[in-house]
Amino acid sequence: MSPSTLQAPEIAMRPALRFITCGSVDDGKSTLIGRLLYERQLILDDQLSALERDSRRHGTAGEGVDFSLLLDGLEAEREQGITIDVAYRYFATARRSFIVADTPGHEQYTRNMVTGASNADLAVLLVDARKGLLDQTRRHAIIAAMLGIRHMVLAVNKIDLVDFDRAVFERIVAAFNDFAATLGFRTITAIPLSARFGDNVAERSQRTPWYAGPPLIDLLEQIDVEDDRSGKPFRMPVQWVNRPDASFRGFCGTIVSGAVKAGDEIVVLPSGRVTTVKEVLxxxxxxxxxxxxxxxxxxxxxxxxxxxxxxxxxxxxxxxxDQFAAHIVWMSPEALLPGRSYLMKVNHNSVLATVTDLKHRVDIQTLARLAAKTLSLNEVGVCNLSVARPIAVDAYADNRDTGGFVLIDRYSNETVAAGMIDFALRRATNIHRHAYTVNKAFRTALMHHKPAVLWFTGLPGSGKSTIANLVESGLHARGAHTMLLDGDNVRHGLNNDLGFTEADRVENIRRVAEVAKLMTEAGLIVLCSFISPFAAERRLAREMVQTGEFIEIFVDTPLEMCIVRDPKGLYRRALAGEIANFTGIGQPYERPEVPELHLLTPDRDPAQLAQDVIDELIRMKIL
Structure with a gap:
């Protein structure tokens, strides 16, 4: 009987393994994968010749072959000797097939590591034997655990550079086991290896006689990472409704857990409608x-x-x-700001989402929970999320496919976070909207004008409050029912607990927008005079009221003129460094792109500009 005949049952018994290599920069991730392919004779002769030529041009292995260049395909990667993008490779041995993702080690490319880990069953975490555990090593271990990877191989690489010292290896393994004790890995297997020279990669190395475990490739071939998705309840997020004509209506998607057959009873969520499967096509x-x-x-x-x-x-x-607790990995240079509206992509849904409460961030050194108001690039935290409408999800620990999501910045369309749902918050379960007998339409009829939010925005000292005050006086003279909300006045009461950090400014505007919305329900014309420096929060305020009820008024005064005016002496103090986060000096102001009214103040007096606002309300038939 031939060897291939003997090994055929093993191939059938071993499903494909998806794994990632991760760790800090220069720990040898790409080199290890290249060595794996070389040891299993999976590099074609022409590829090997090209690799030898590239090694002479870009290599970092001296006279030897630099196997990392097999995966570092971008020119920038080869020039810098780093991995930037995620490189996927497929290969197979006699026992198993593999899909490996080589992920970058640099901190600024952590988002690419998240991408590679999201579908992996196992992680090979490399550690440079000379350096031990680094911050990025710990960060990658935490992210791998958060993303549901339950099998970890701790590859202590470059063991040749410490003279194959057993004490160095054991010291690193002990430190990692202490760190990872609470991360929930089912298996942690430590292997001393040299990716450059192949020690303990495909065969046991004679230079580590003290190591009794398997070489890396044997471990990867034999490890059982089978999940139980097929044994879990049926789930199928609908990706597309197929209706080519009136005679057919089918619902397309990928079954992410369980099974289904014709005649099965299923439920459609979030509506809760129970029905029966007619056909499975x-x-x-x-x-x-x-x-x-x-x-x-x-x-x-x-x-x-x-x-x-x-x-x-x-x-x-x-x-x-519509509310969840979740772990998130923040992947944007712009900090996470609770209260800001983001777009959540989950189970083929696109839904508006807001981080209502950042519970804590995770210290990657100690795994301690630290109080935080924001998350910065590559930080990991736990938060509460509120979405615009109820959606159907599972806890990520129960189902990685239906419990994962990403957050997208609505202004830049950049993916800013990856998230894993922990559980639904029950706080809103017994809260229902009350149906008013006297509703907005009845209140508006009494006012003899339509409700509206007049949102005055501009730099400090631009004249917002002066113009808003004149507008309210003019509206009052016409018999209109108004309320003026001014930034300073609101901070004496409703928002007296907020400072002037970016996060506090976002929360300040969110609260004011909620108050303005309630006042429009009363039928009032609400004048809001706030710097409101961020376009995202002005958009949030607009979206809280009905179409046509929000009028953005940009009071456009040059910064130089505002500094000269300086009615409160704040610019002088900000320029002297006495006030941090002062808009226009220490914090940017995002100019409105298409406001309903653009008031240029240098050439006209406030009374004329106030009359422009009233004329616009007449034109819009609000008055």
Whole structure:
């Protein structure tokens, strides 16, 4: 019997393994994967020749072959000797097939590591034997654990550079085991190796006689990382509603857990409508499908199902809520600001989301929970999230596919965070909106004018409050019902607990916007005079009221003129360094791009500008 015949059952028994290499910069991640491919004779002759030429041009291995260049494909990577992008490679041995993601080690590319780890079953965490555990080593271990990776290989690399010293190896392993004790890994296997020379990569090295464990490739071939997604309740987020004509309506998506067959009862979430599967359509489906299959389902009844809805087992439903606790990895140079509105992408849904409360950030050195008001680039934290409408999700620990999400900045369209849902918050379960007998329409009828929010924005000293005060006087003379909310006055009461950091400014405007919304429900014309330096918060205030009720008024005064005016002496103090985070000096002001009214103050007096505002209200038929 041939060797291939003997090994065929093992191939069938070992499903493909998805794993990542991670760790700090220059710990040898790319070199290790290149060495793995070389040891298993998976590099073609022409590739090897090209690698030898590239090693002479870009290599860092002296006269030897630099295996890291197999994966560092970008010119910038080769020139700098670092990995920037995530490089995926597929390879197979006689026992197993592999999909490996080589992830970058530099801190500024942590988001790429998150991308690579999101679908991995195992992580190979490399540590330079000379340096030991570094901040980025710990950060990658924390992220791997958060993303549901339960099997960790601690590869203590460059053991040759410490003369294969057993004490160095054991010291690093002990430090990592202490650090990772609470991270929830099912297995942690430590291997001393030299990726450059192949020690303990494909075969046991004679230079580490004190190491009794398997070489890396044997461990990867044999480790059992099977999850139980197929045994979990049925879940299928709807990716597309297929309706080519009036005679067919199918719901397309990938089954992320469980199985389904024709005749099964399912529930459509978040609506809660229970129905029955009529057909399961997919190549070779034969009326049934299971985890990982991409299918089209038809239902026995006409049921309202849209993209982003979830089809699930009715007796083991996911959570449906509009508030969640979650872990997040912040991936933007712009800090996380609680109260700011972001776009959440989850289960083919796009829904507005706000971080309502940042509970703590995680200290990557000690795993301690530290109080924080914001998260900076690459920091990890726990927060509460509120979304604009109820959605169906699972806890990430229960289902990585239906419990993960990303946050996107609505202004730049940049992905700013990856998140893992911990659980739904029950705080809103028993809270329902009260139906008023006297509603907004009745109140507005008494006022004889429409409600509106007049949002005056501009630099400190631009004249916002002066113009707003004149506008209110003019409206009062016309019999309009108004309320003026001014930045300084609000901070004496409602917002007296807030300072002037970026996070506090965001919360300040969020609260004011909520108050303005309530006042429009009363039928009032609300004049809001606030610097409101950030476009995102002005947009949030606009979206809280009905279309046509928000009028952004940009009081445009040059900074030089504001400094000359300086009615409160604040610019003088800010320029002297006595006031931090002062808009226009220590903090930027984001100018409105398309305001409803653009008031240029240098050439006109406040009374004329106030009359422009009143004329605009007449033109818009608010008065």
């Amino acid at each position: 997919a190549p070779g489906a034969d009326g049934k499908a299971e985890t990982g299959d991409s299918v089209t389902l038809t239902l026995t009844e006409e049921t309202d199902v849209a993209r982003g809805d979830m089809l699930a087992a009715p007796r083991a439903r996911p959570q449906v809520a």
